[in-house]
Amino acid sequence: MSSCPISWPRLLTGLWLLLLSLCCQQAWAFTVLDERGVSVPFGQPPQRIVSLLPSLTETVCALGHCDRLVGVDRFSNWPVSVQRLPHLGGLDDVAVESIMALRPDLVLLARSARIITRLETLGIKVLVLEPRTHADVQRVLNTLGQVLRVPPREETEILWRKIDAGVSAAASSLPPEARGLRVYFEVNQGPYAAGASSFIGETLSRLGAKNIVPADLGPFPKLNPEFVVRANPDLIMVGDHHADDMAQRPGWASIRAVRERRICRFSPAQADVLVRPGPRMAEAAQLMADCLAGRP
């Protein structure tokens, strides 16, 4: 017994300290439920983040933690500071090795089986978030605020209220005659449209516009061009500035919006704002409101 190098009091103190440190860790640790239904544990806020989705990149930056981003996907281009970061490809051809070399402690991405499995096998923490609706944008904002420990928590809520108020302000800036316009929003020349159930459709309905694509067709349905001719929208918004001359499409010359030349073509930078469900949603609402009101 006398040869035992550890005395009882010392052992007890050690145990006590261990318990104490565990408790403190417990207070710091939390888990976040991600899009897959997987709970992702966090000990401390991540310091080296890779984001593989533009809307998530923008959300991290809007929460004031742009400096924690170490790499982004090829489409992330806002704010300007992220353009200097290493670009790691898109979700379908992501450079696994470059991600590893950046030593991230968190990778933010949308659902995509192969890259998620591969990164997790390599021991990298991934958080799957994919905002699709206004409610999702708020939820993702809250989740990332929690993960990044934006202090205090209210700041996240202030940010959301600001976005929300921005959308309302855009709506109230509209003259009465701009309300109730029947709108067709073309995402690209499939033609794929933004339906009423997409976040673009949600913004449009808050602006008092009527979407010609009903919610039951899904968020971004591929339409038959004749559907648009039949619906005869008052106004057309085009996310793709490469879109051909709509009057040239068979039968489209008779559409009211084409006849009255009420077609808004957005520049690539504006289109980025419009099609990303993120913190620039108020700006997107303002762009759409300007278009509805016929403001240049």
Place this chain on the structure above:
Amino acid sequence: MSATHALAGTHRRAATVALVLLAIALGLLLLGTAVGSTGFESVLHAQEDPVARQIILDIRLPRTLGAWLVGALLGLAGAVAQGLFRNPLADPFLLGSASGASLGVAMALALLGVSLPAVVQAAPAAQWLVRLGITGAAFLGALLAVLLTLVLARGVQNNLRLLLAGVVVGVVLGAIMDLLTLAAPDILQALKGFMLGSTAFIGWGANGLLLLVWLPCMALAWCLSRVLDGLVLGETTAHSLGLPLAPVRAVLVLVLALATGAAVAQTGLIAFIGLASPHLVRSFLRTTHGWLLLLSSLMGAVLLLAADVLARWVIAPQELPVGVLTAVLGGTYLLWLMHRRRSGGGGGL
């Protein structure tokens, strides 16, 4: 006596070629661990830097080995198809089995969800199940597509009919896959990556699975290769030699489907390896089917491995999808082969 001598000579030459191919593969394997987005410096720092070590050991090594194994499977599948159908243009892609395998993967993605379910998080062992699910779906898809092609072509006798049937099956299954992506747009991204073909996502687990498929497929094909030799003499002669044609054909179709399915499930669509490897082997060696199958497999492995290293190196730190590269290189090779044949050079075809 002289025939035995000639046979022994062929065996010796084939064995030499096999050893050379293995040596090239070993060299490319070493090169493969040095090529990637972070370049050679990862190798230099592998001693002291754990991340560099992980890049070498857990990313480059498995994907390089994986490229070898997938190439070996595709080369084997190509040689089996060409021997089985006595058609030098038979290729896993031309017989519709690759499009069948892709359709299987698309269905698995749509059913299992694009992201692996939460089950995987709970039990890492379940990851094997999911991977087997995708490989299994690819296998079934490939098998059904080959059978469909054979039914449409009413057997394997008519080359033109067989190829046309393969094209028809490929197009129809492709269309069904397009329908599937319209119904479940979520799988579009994953499928696009899949169509491009890439070894970037092969980890150690996938390597184990590929090896588990390649070994029995190779062994089975080797054992049944005498029937393929007999088939060269024509169906009736093979029958009169007492070769069990029907069951052997069935087993070889299974081997073809399993090899293609496993390869496609792990890397996506990689063109021309299956078609070009047997031709390359035949262009410098006339031998029995046993050796041809083994050498085609080794040749396919070397081809894909070389293409993969090249794909990582050409525009580093970015990388080309290797399927795009093999399609360009393989297409060029095939054109050259056709040109050479037309100008009377003989050889390959």
